Amino acid sequence: MAAQSLLEVRGLTKRFGGLLANDGVDLTGNIDFGGAKLTSISAYNKLIRREYGDWDATQYHDSDEYFNSDLNVFSQELRIASTGKGPLGWVAGAFYSNEDLKENFYSDLTDRLGGIAVTTYGQVANSLGVFAQGNYQLTDTLKATLGVREDHENRELIGRHPQMRDPPPERPVQSVPRAAQEKRQAPALR
Secondary structure (H helix, E strand, C coil): CCCCHHHCCCCCCCCCEEEEEEEEEEEEEEEEECCEEEEEEEEEEEEEEEEEEEEECCCCCCCCEEEEEEEEEEEEEEEEEEEECCCEEEEEEEEEEEEEEEEEEEEEEHHHHHEEEEEEEEEEEEEEEEEEEEEHHHHHHHHCEEEEEEEEEEEEEEEEEEEEEEECCCCCCCCCCCHHHHHHHHCCCC
């Protein structure tokens, strides 16, 4: 039986395959006040990533990676913008975002280090931004625009737990043959 990667043995995904699901929903509401329009955009997005990659593309278990990620994002924007027909146009508003990531990252280093590196962590990020922009139509072909934006972000790494795990018993540890090691070395410059 040919050697299998940790990911195949555990049945997490097929070799060179994976799952990337990105689903979301948003709701937009508008209120027209005559000379200005108020817009609210609320959105929720969920990303699920189950992806395997054999980065060294060899038979050795030296750089196989598996990503197991769940990301949830909520965002809210509230803005008001001019709707008049004059030369002056403007928009102002605020934006909020909350991101919640949970991830398990596997690195199969069995042939080099004798195990699988697993890093488990979470990350929470909150962002708040305010913005304003004005423009003035100077001529038919020239418009002046001035805008500002202020952003604040708080990002927190939660529960980072790196560890090394033994390879599955179904697959013995292989050493990289000396000939393969020599081929990987760069030639000396003269």
